[in-house]
Amino acid sequence: MLEKMSEFYKKLPPKTCCECGKEMEEQHECYGNICVQCLNVTC
Numbered sequence: 506m507l508e509k510m511s512e513f514y515k516k517l518p519p520k521t522c523c524e525c526g527k528e529m530e531e532q533h534e535c536y537g538n539i540c541v542q543c544l545n546v547t548c
């Protein structure tokens with residue numbers, strides 16, 4: 506499963522925040538598609 510997940514992410518384009526549309530690094534995958542800045546604002 507982990508290998509499939511890795512391949513899955515490699516094929517994906519750079520993650521973009523669904524709130525601001527800004528590209529973000531893969532460091533908060535557990536948060537989904539929202540960057541830290543938007544999380545702080547939303548929360």
Ligand SMILES: [Zn+2]
Pocket residue numbers: 522523524525526527539540541542543544
């Ligand atoms: Zn954002």
